[in-house]
Amino acid sequence: MDGLKERIRRAVHNQPQPTVTILSSLLSVEDELGYIPREAVEEVAGYNRVTVNDVWAVVSFYPNFRTVPPCEHRIEVCWGPSCHLVGAMPVIESVLEAAGLAEEGDTPDGKLTVRYNTCLGACALAPVMSIDHHLVGRADPKKGRELVGRALDNNSGDPHEGAGFRG
Ligand code: FES
Numbered sequence: 001m002d003g004l005k006e007r008i009r010r011a012v013h014n015q016p017q018p019t020v021t022i023l024s025s026l027l028s029v030e031d032e033l034g035y036i037p038r039e040a041v042e043e044v045a046g047y048n049r050v051t052v053n054d055v056w057a058v059v060s061f062y063p064n065f066r067t068v069p070p071c072e073h074r075i076e077v078c079w080g081p082s083c084h085l086v087g088a089m090p091v092i093e094s095v096l097e098a099a100g101l102a103e104e105g106d107t108p109d110g111k112l113t114v115r116y117n118t119c120l121g122a123c124a125l126a127p128v129m130s131i132d133h134h135l136v137g138r139a140d141p142k143k144g145r146e147l148v149g150r151a152l153d154n155n156s157g158d159p160h161e162g163a164g165f166r167g
Pocket residue numbers: 078079080081082083084118119120121122123124126128
């Protein structure tokens with residue numbers, strides 16, 4: 001059994017909670033791999049005794065499930081109410097422009113995923129963004145461009161530097 005299939009099998013079969021569903025199985029795979037490959041759909045179908053089509057129906061219902069491997073880095077920009085009121089849109093625009101994207105999505109080189117988020121859970125520090133789950137409070141367009149630049153450039157050091165709420 002290859003490494004990918006073994007990781008999927010373990011993720012699906014070792015769920016700790018008593019009630020296992022198609023959704024919980026998919027979330028477990030997503031936690032393990034960061035996406036849902038075709039092989040996982042087959043494993044989840046077999047384990048939950050449903051058809052592959054049933055599993056695809058769940059995968060396609062939730063836009064947050066990825067079916068391709070994740071990019072190297074992930075930047076999320078909050079556009080929830082608190083962030084929207086204090087300047088989320090200019091941050092989003094600067095991030096998209098620096099990433100060369102028209103909308104949220106992946107850069108073609110596979111280095112960066114940009115996603116919008118409806119609340120990153122730190123409203124008091126709005127506008128908020130994150131890079132690889134490291135939060136950045138009081139973000140502004142300059143910070144957005146800076147983080148995208150670091151994520152896209154292999155030679156510019158730690159892309160998470162400056163993330164967090166200090167400084
Ligand atoms: S609304 Fe942006 S962090 Fe809550």
